[in-house]
Amino acid sequence: MHDHHMRALKDLKLKATPKRLAILDHLSREPIYRSPEDVWHCLKGEFGRLGLPTVYRNLEELAAGGVISKVLHPNRQLYYFYCRNREHHHHFICMACRRVEDLQTCAAEALEREVGEKIGGMVLSHIVQVNGLCRDCAGESRPGERSPE
Amino acid sequence: MHDHHMRALKDLKLKATPKRLAILDHLSREPIYRSPEDVWHCLKGEFGRLGLPTVYRNLEELAAGGVISKVLHPNRQLYYFYCRNREHHHHFICMACRRVEDLQTCAAEALEREVGEKIGGMVLSHIVQVNGLCRDCAGESRPGERSPE
DNA sequence: TTTTTAAAGCGAAATGATTTTTATTTATCC
DNA sequence: GGATAAATAAAAATCATTTCGCTTTAAAAA
Numbered sequence: 001m002h003d004h005h006m007r008a009l010k011d012l013k014l015k016a017t018p019k020r021l022a023i024l025d026h027l028s029r030e031p032i033y034r035s036p037e038d039v040w041h042c043l044k045g046e047f048g049r050l051g052l053p054t055v056y057r058n059l060e061e062l063a064a065g066g067v068i069s070k071v072l073h074p075n076r077q078l079y080y081f082y083c084r085n086r087e088h089h090h091h092f093i094c095m096a097c098r099r100v101e102d103l104q105t106c107a108a109e110a111l112e113r114e115v116g117e118k119i120g121g122m123v124l125s126h127i128v129q130v131n132g133l134c135r136d137c138a139g140e141s142r143p144g145e146r147s148p149e
Numbered sequence: 150m151h152d153h154h155m156r157a158l159k160d161l162k163l164k165a166t167p168k169r170l171a172i173l174d175h176l177s178r179e180p181i182y183r184s185p186e187d188v189w190h191c192l193k194g195e196f197g198r199l200g201l202p203t204v205y206r207n208l209e210e211l212a213a214g215g216v217i218s219k220v221l222h223p224n225r226q227l228y229y230f231y232c233r234n235r236e237h238h239h240h241f242i243c244m245a246c247r248r249v250e251d252l253q254t255c256a257a258e259a260l261e262r263e264v265g266e267k268i269g270g271m272v273l274s275h276i277v278q279v280n281g282l283c284r285d286c287a288g289e290s291r292p293g294e295r296s297p298e
Numbered sequence: 299t300t301t302t303t304a305a306a307g308c309g310a311a312a313t314g315a316t317t318t319t320t321a322t323t324t325a326t327c328c
Numbered sequence: 329g330g331a332t333a334a335a336t337a338a339a340a341a342t343c344a345t346t347t348c349g350c351t352t353t354a355a356a357a358a
Contacts, residue, residue: 015324049337050337052316053316126279128275131276135269165354225344300358313343313344
């Protein structure tokens, strides 16, 4: 896993610093989305010093490189998660426990066709995200031990 | 149109204040998404005093009531637009001129089915938005007179 | 119509997540 | 191992968005 992340960073021409690797490792441990501050709290113990801006910067670089993904949260804060699936796909986000799961369904082709034919425009990007409650949280009477916000 | 907006506000149990109506009118004049500050600049001439917080508050109330919609912009600022189509649907956003167009394509049923069957969760909401260049802007060599940001 | 009253509006100040800056450290390539 | 371009820390800045404490106003009631 570590090696895998090393390679990913090398491919992006990002230096494999311990902090960068720790951030990636941390995210890839569980399919849960995290805020920069979450990550910072969890990792600053491991390092004598770790600045919050460093976390922000790294998360953004990794997201820009496509190694991690962002969540569009209604509260408009930033959240990131690691997803090993390298195919084009979208995500289901549990609003209670923050679990992220892959979706196969993608309307990309249909959307692309409609934009091309009816609107006459070109697609630069598309956003699809499903917010809901995962199996576990939907089952419980009090969903989400972890507050969604 | 004015009457139509009056009715919409009444249905939402929001007072039909001149400022609120002006905001709605302004947005519904063109299918373009606007920032709160845009709206404020355009309307504050019409009123001796018009606070930016008032614009923020009204836009948010109207969006909460479903009378207007929000744009998910990469720059993470807030944008709103008026859309007369009351059916469930999604939007194509021109990143250059800010025009918004309706899309018919919606993967809602497929997504709902997949979440139910494969993930075992429940859908609370879904986001679909297509970002691109509209016919006019895709044609031009220098798309977007209006800066996308 | 007037009265009543709950909602809306105001400007100023606060908020708080995110970014920038500058000096210092560190990974990588030879 | 040494050069160098990249990464980091810490503090400070930014700036869109909200809150606060009142004042004003729309609209339901009289």
